[in-house]
Amino acid sequence: MPQAVTATVAEHIRDGSDGPGSAQAPGSDFAPLLKAVRGQGLLERRTGWYAAGIAVNLVALGAVITGMFLLGDTWWNLLLALPLALLWTRTAFYGHDAGHAQITAGRKAGRVVGLVHANLLLGMNEAWWNDKHVRHHANPNHVDKDPDVGVGALVWTQKQAAQREGFARWLTRNQARLFFPMLLLEGIALKIYGFQFLRRQPARERALSGLLLTGHLALYAALLLTVMSPGKALVFALVHHALFGLHLGMAFAPNHKGMEMPDPDGDRWGHLQRQVLTSRNVRGAVLTDWLLGGLNYQIEHHLFPSMPRPHLRLAQPLVKAHCASIGMPYAETGIVESYRQALRHMHEVGEPLR
DSSP states (O other): OHHHHHHHHHHHHHTTSOSTTOOOOTTSSHHHHHHHHHHTTTTSOOHHHHHHHHHHHHHHHHHHHHHHHHHOSSGGGGGGHHHHHHHHHHHHHHHHHHHTTOSOSSHHHHHHHHIIIIIIHHOOOHHHHHHHHHHHHHSTTOTTTOGGGSSSSSOOSHHHHHTOOHHHHHHHHTHHHHHHHHHTTHHHHHHHHHHHHGGGSOHHHHHHHHHHHHHHHHHHHHHHHHHSOHHHHHHHHHHHHHHHHHHHHHHHGGGTTTSOOOOTTSOOOOHHHHHHTTOOEEOOOHHHHHHHTTTTSHHHHHHOTTSOHHHHHHHHHHHHHHHHHTTOOOOEEOHHHHHHHHHHHHHHHHGGGO
C-alpha cells in the first residue's frame, strides 16, 4: 500500500538511514544533524497544530460555499473561484503532510486524513500521489528514478529533449514560456491521473478510492449546478481548476528544477548530499510559508520528510549551520529568483532544438 510505503520511508529517515537497503554508516555527515534535530524535539508531531489548521481550513471552505449560495446564479460567483482555489491548495498541503506521516503517529489515521483531503475534497487519488511522491523523495532529480523528472509533457535534460519528435519537439523548444500556461491544466490532470491509477490498486483500495473520487465529482457538480446555471457552472469549474493547478504548481515548481541532477552512472550519493544538493529553499516570512505550505523549506523537508510543517522553520538554522561546517552548498533564494532559475533550466534544456 502506498501509505504504508510512505510511513516506512519516513520511519527510516527518522532513524537516520536512507531507506531500505541503505549502507549509510552511523558516523555519516547526516548523523550529527539528525542528533541535533532530534535533541530539540523537532521530529515530534504537532497534532494539535494540524487539527486547528484543518478546522480553520474547513470552516473557510464552508464560508466560501455559503457565499456561493448567497450570490446565486450570477457571474459574480466567479470571484469566489480564487479563494476556493487558494483553500483547495491548503487542502492539498494537508493531504501532502498526511502522506508523510507528519500529522498522526498511526498509519490508519494518517490515511484517513489523506483520503478525506485528497480523494473526497479534491478528487485527487492519494494513493497515486503517495506512490509518485515516495519515489521522488527517495531519489530527487535522478532521471532514472524520480518520476518528477521523467519524460512527460515537459523534459528536464537535453538527452530527453533530443528524443522528442513532432508536436512534443515543438513543446520542448518552447517549454520555458509555456510552463505557467500549462499549469492551468494541472488541476484537471490531477483528477485524470488519479482515476487512471485505480487500475494499479488492490481491489479493496480501488473500491474505496474510486468511491471517494466519484463522490467528490458528484458533490462538486451538485454544488455548482444547484447554485448556477449549467453554463456558468462549467465556466466556474474551469476557472477554479485553472487557478488551483496554477497555485499548486507554483508551490512545487521552485523546489528542484534547475538544481543538481545526480549522474545515474556516477557515485551513489548519501542522504545529506542527495537531498541538499538537489533542493532549493525559498526565502520569506509567514505569508510565504502560508502560500507555499512549508514547501519553501524544501531542503529541511527532504532531509526530514516526517517533520511537522511548523518545525521546518526551526530546523533551518541547524541545517544551514551543519552544511556550512562541512562545506556543502545550501541553496536559498527569493521566490521570483527561484522561478527564474527553474525557467532558465527549462529553456536551456530546449536550446538544442531551437
